[in-house]
Amino acid sequence: MATIFQTGNVTSTVTVSNGDRYVVSGSQFIAVSGGDGVVLADAPTAPQLVNMGSISADQTGVVVQATQAVITNYGTMTSFAPYNNTVIQMTQTQNSLVQINNHGTISLGGSSGYLLQMPYDYRVEVRLLNTGTLDAERGSILVGSFGSDDNTFINSGTVHAALLVMSGWGNSTLVNTGEMVVRWLDVQAQSAFLFVNHGTLTDTDGDVYITTSRYEPDQIANSGTIFGSIDLLGGDDRVENIGTGIVHGAVYGKSGSDTLVGGAFRDEFYGGTENDVLVGRGGDDVLNGEGGDDMILAGDGDDSATGDIGADTINGGAGNDTLLGGAREDVLVGQDGADLLDGGTENDTLDGGSGNDTLLGGGANDVLRGQEGRDVLQGGNGLDFLSGGPDADVFVFGTTIEMGIGALRDQILDFEKGLDLIDLSALYAGPLTFVGTAPFSGAGQVRVAEQPTGSTIVQINMDADMQPEAELRLADVHGLDAGDFIL
Structure with missing residues (x-):
């Protein structure tokens, strides 16, 4: 376990073993054509890579074979394969932990592929801290794998990615205080997902699509700006826009309370x-x-x-x-x-x-x-x-069916004569005629029947049978006249 300082520039693969700490200074580079840039070999103690210069390769920039490893970048790291390239790749399959601290630039070099790639369906825990730039505009950033433990991504810098995946059996946490330009944030975590956003999340097209885990309770606390929609899928989830936080899109709860x-x-x-x-x-x-x-x-x-x-x-x-x-x-x-x-x-x-x-x-x-x-x-x-x-x-009745009749008639409980109005104008083809307490003498008439209990029954005759087709009860009021109606 030693600290090794690179001397001069390197054009062949560098292997860091025995838990050593390998340092590339700001004036130096590793540039490999036809191979990987750096291999962090497995050892009882986690190997460390500190880059203040430049690391590039036309295959994989950094291959992590170790069960545990720490990568710290202040310079630039890239893979310049024409397609399907990978900058950082973990190959250890079980109980792995990688800590990545980026204060510089990690880039796919404009091509497609993976800026960070994990083995599928194995227990790999990722802790990713970015204060610089992660550039995978045409590619993917995989934080964790389907079978991994808790994964954490804290960003205060700039992230560009077509796809950002947070996954694993453990809890996944994403904290953003910077700028993330991501077309699709796909959370495949089988446990809870926590997303705290104080910055900006958007896409080059202006609309990012966020999907969260299917089963567990996810939480999104947003005091920043999210341009796009959020699909929570399953679980009892919580989304909160705090203060001036805003989502320029829809939030879909889907299943779960x-x-x-x-x-x-x-x-x-x-x-x-x-x-x-x-x-x-x-x-x-x-x-x-x-x-x-x-x-x-x-x-x-x-x-x-x-x-x-x-x-x-x-x-x-x-x-x-x-x-x-x-x-x-x-x-x-x-x-x-x-x-x-x-x-x-x-x-x-x-x-x-x-x-x-x-x-x-x-x-x-x-x-x-x-x-x-x-x-x-x-x-x-x-x-x-x-x-x-x-x-x-104004109490409005559009049809005789609305009003009802007999025990099914509507009731107005607090009608104030001279103040309130009963609108019956839509009931009849022409204007209705108010006849007071007199019996019906023709179609299109309104009469009132004052009850000894103090209420009034309003009756409407629509045809020539001289029988009411609709009624209305008014509680605790007598003495209605035509001025109480819109006929």
């Missing part, structure tokens, strides 16, 4: 098949729970939030939001702003909150509460219960 948290700007989240939590926070977000019973908190901004399939809970927060429940029994809360709430097909509960809101119950039996503001409420099909709140509200 995922937590997707937005930052100060616009986010686009799709929860996937199971019970997810989507939090928009700032910006005009697009949030879709997809399958499962999801919790969606839209936050500030003019957001679009969709529960889709499942019994979902959606809170719009501040801003003028559009909330769509979708299938099954949903709870929609507009909160602040002028919101649009559409419950969808099943028995939904809609709460407009403050602001001038529009509430659409959709199919089935819904509960609509406008709360503060001048709201528009339309229950849709089914037996609906409507309350507008303290301000001037």
